Amino acid sequence: MSQQQMDTMVEAISQSVMKKMQAQGTPATPAAPSGPSMSIASADQAKMFLHIGELVTGLPALWGEFRRLGEFLDASMNQGRSLKTFLILLVGAIIAALFAEWLVRLLLAPLRRRLAARVQGLPGIRALIALAALETPPLLALWIAGNASEAARFMGDLPQTRFSLAILKTVLLWRMLQAVFRFTLQPKLPAARLPNLGDEDARTIYRGASLAILLLLINNVIAGLLRALESPQLASGSAQFYGAIIMMLGMTAICWWLKGAVSRWLMGVVTPSLASPIKRAIARHWLFGAILLVILFANADIYGAVTGQSRISNALMLTLAILVGLLVIESMVHRIHVLLQHPTDGTPFVNQRGAEALARCARFGVLILAIAALGRTWAVDVSGVMAGEDFNRAASNLFSAGLTAFIAYCAWELVRYITDRYSTGRGGSGASSGTGDTEDHGPPSAASRVATMMPIFRIGLAVVISILAVLTVLSQLGVNVTPLIAGASIFGLAISFGSQTLVKDVVSGLFFLIDDAFRVGEYIDVGKAKGTVEGFTLRSLRLRHQNGPVHTIPYGQLGQVTNYSRDWATIKFQLRFVRETDLEKLRKAVKKIGQEMLEDPEMKEEFLTPLKMQGVFEIADNAIVIRFKFTVRPIKPTYIQREALKRLIRQLPEQGIEFSTGAVAVRTVGGQVVPDIASVAAVSLLPPPGAPASAN
Numbered sequence: 001m002s003q004q005q006m007d008t009m010v011e012a013i014s015q016s017v018m019k020k021m022q023a024q025g026t027p028a029t030p031a032a033p034s035g036p037s038m039s040i041a042s043a044d045q046a047k048m049f050l051h052i053g054e055l056v057t058g059l060p061a062l063w064g065e066f067r068r069l070g071e072f073l074d075a076s077m078n079q080g081r082s083l084k085t086f087l088i089l090l091v092g093a094i095i096a097a098l099f100a101e102w103l104v105r106l107l108l109a110p111l112r113r114r115l116a117a118r119v120q121g122l123p124g125i126r127a128l129i130a131l132a133a134l135e136t137p138p139l140l141a142l143w144i145a146g147n148a149s150e151a152a153r154f155m156g157d158l159p160q161t162r163f164s165l166a167i168l169k170t171v172l173l174w175r176m177l178q179a180v181f182r183f184t185l186q187p188k189l190p191a192a193r194l195p196n197l198g199d200e201d202a203r204t205i206y207r208g209a210s211l212a213i214l215l216l217l218i219n220n221v222i223a224g225l226l227r228a229l230e231s232p233q234l235a236s237g238s239a240q241f242y243g244a245i246i247m248m249l250g251m252t253a254i255c256w257w258l259k260g261a262v263s264r265w266l267m268g269v270v271t272p273s274l275a276s277p278i279k280r281a282i283a284r285h286w287l288f289g290a291i292l293l294v295i296l297f298a299n300a301d302i303y304g305a306v307t308g309q310s311r312i313s314n315a316l317m318l319t320l321a322i323l324v325g326l327l328v329i330e331s332m333v334h335r336i337h338v339l340l341q342h343p344t345d346g347t348p349f350v351n352q353r354g355a356e357a358l359a360r361c362a363r364f365g366v367l368i369l370a371i372a373a374l375g376r377t378w379a380v381d382v383s384g385v386m387a388g389e390d391f392n393r394a395a396s397n398l399f400s401a402g403l404t405a406f407i408a409y410c411a412w413e414l415v416r417y418i419t420d421r422y423s424t425g426r427g428g429s430g431a432s433s434g435t436g437d438t439e440d441h442g443p444p445s446a447a448s449r450v451a452t453m454m455p456i457f458r459i460g461l462a463v464v465i466s467i468l469a470v471l472t473v474l475s476q477l478g479v480n481v482t483p484l485i486a487g488a489s490i491f492g493l494a495i496s497f498g499s500q501t502l503v504k505d506v507v508s509g510l511f512f513l514i515d516d517a518f519r520v521g522e523y524i525d526v527g528k529a530k531g532t533v534e535g536f537t538l539r540s541l542r543l544r545h546q547n548g549p550v551h552t553i554p555y556g557q558l559g560q561v562t563n564y565s566r567d568w569a570t571i572k573f574q575l576r577f578v579r580e581t582d583l584e585k586l587r588k589a590v591k592k593i594g595q596e597m598l599e600d601p602e603m604k605e606e607f608l609t610p611l612k613m614q615g616v617f618e619i620a621d622n623a624i625v626i627r628f629k630f631t632v633r634p635i636k637p638t639y640i641q642r643e644a645l646k647r648l649i650r651q652l653p654e655q656g657i658e659f660s661t662g663a664v665a666v667r668t669v670g671g672q673v674v675p676d677i678a679s680v681a682a683v684s685l686l687p688p689p690g691a692p693a694s695a696n
Helices: 003-023 033-058 059-072 083-117 121-131 138-153 157-185 199-228 234-257 259-268 277-307 311-341 352-382 388-423 450-474 483-500 500-514 581-601 637-651 677-687
Strands: 522-527 530-536 540-544 549-553 569-576 607-619 623-632
Touching: 033 234, 059 234, 083 121, 083 138, 083 157, 121 311, 138 157, 157 311, 199 234, 199 259, 234 259, 234 277, 259 311, 277 311, 311 352, 311 530, 352 388, 388 450, 450 483, 500 540, 530 549, 569 607, 569 637, 581 607, 581 637, 623 637, 637 677
Parallel strands: none
Antiparallel strands: 522 530, 530 540, 540 549, 569 623, 607 623
């Protein structure tokens, strides 16, 4: 049916409907909307539904085009070579090409196994690159064998030659796309597999991806053949319509088949403990998004069959390819991340934060490229919001802005990596050190001065990088940044006048840090509070008391700072002994105990001067008070003191050195010595000799 005949039919149907409505007393046109607009819309809808009906009933025309394809490939148009002979030669060429690929792949199998065994540590990255390169020789052999067969058997510009080239190119493209999934999933080489998947899941996904690729390629080949035959719109549209339905059903079945395996793939390219809720949600519910994309793809194909336009379908195909490419690249980045953290010699080349920073930079760069490709496709090719020339001009500025954003992001990741290296593990955050209560093993050591200054450097560099990146990007996008700079200056001046307390806190904090008054992990006393320095900002200090509470104190309110964790700590304590104690014997015993503590592997690194007896501190009525002291590092002095007391109390009595008990010796008039107060009381309560006993 020609376009003129269709317009005539639509007009006749419209007039018939209007006459019937008038006969029933129904107004022919609505009151509110415009009559001509509604008529045009109704006519367009009627045309679309009629066209869809034609496509549904267009199978005979499509079958006729397939018969015409046989005539197109028959002997009459191909220098006497029959269709049967051609098909046999074509199948032989395909088999020869696939056999050449299989043979080269078989010869390279031992090398691939050796490389897979080396995928560990930094050399593993080179092994992965080599494995990716080894996917090229088999494909090259397939291409050479296919072209050699075509050159030997299908000479000249004949229909059979063009058809055979199209089929061989399709086979090559199919194997190339398979190679991407083969390298990523490695069904036969688990050691070189990029995502964290089992063998069965890897094989399942590889087979499903191969079927999906083959289904899409067959659909495109049929459409290409019909275009080469210059088939009428009805036949090509019908092929596209039914192809879209078959593709939707087939792709939906494949997605359902792969739902569990792909979920595990998505979770296998992230660290589960570090995965964000969005990534976990995508891994669990990816099937719904995939089915929605398949339905949109089928509807776009049907729309293209009705209107003769394939822009939306091509854009969706590109979107699907980019999503799959992002998943493959994410798998590669994750595997390299793992290799950098777990090298063969046990020493990581890049620590965990460094590997994560590299991974985030790679993801950000790939994401910018993907957004640029999708933006051009949907903004220019599909929606037509921008012309190609306008987009190219805008793309130049956008490329510069994207490059600036990428450099700024990488700079920020570098700052985070450097500051985290100095900050991690150097500050105390639990029990306090110094004079506070500590665990037996003591708190972590105090941070260095550089580590203490790193949070301030980090905040300052973050502000500088953000401001420079924003101003540069806006300037590259054509925005005049001069008023922004002037406004920011005025705003900063107003803030400085209106926030004098804040300025005082910031300036005081800078001077405290310059004076090196405290560091992260040190135990300090600021008068109002005491505790371990857990961290600080530009305005305030955060102290953790040994009992658990956290004090946040602005720098302007600190005043005098007493640091108990700097350089060394001398601990002095007293013990009471009986007055008859041999001081020389006590001194030698204490010296021996101090020497034993110096030889203890858990404590020898802490001592600066050993435990020793200073001498007599005080002489009491019933005891002699002796002072002891030692000097240790200011990490866990109370632990050393408890250990010293434990050894003194246990070993001194064994050597005949007695501690004072606080008892008072009393001598009675008759010369009897009562050892303690209780004995005196008991004696005083006894009745005199010969006296009668009390009734009580």
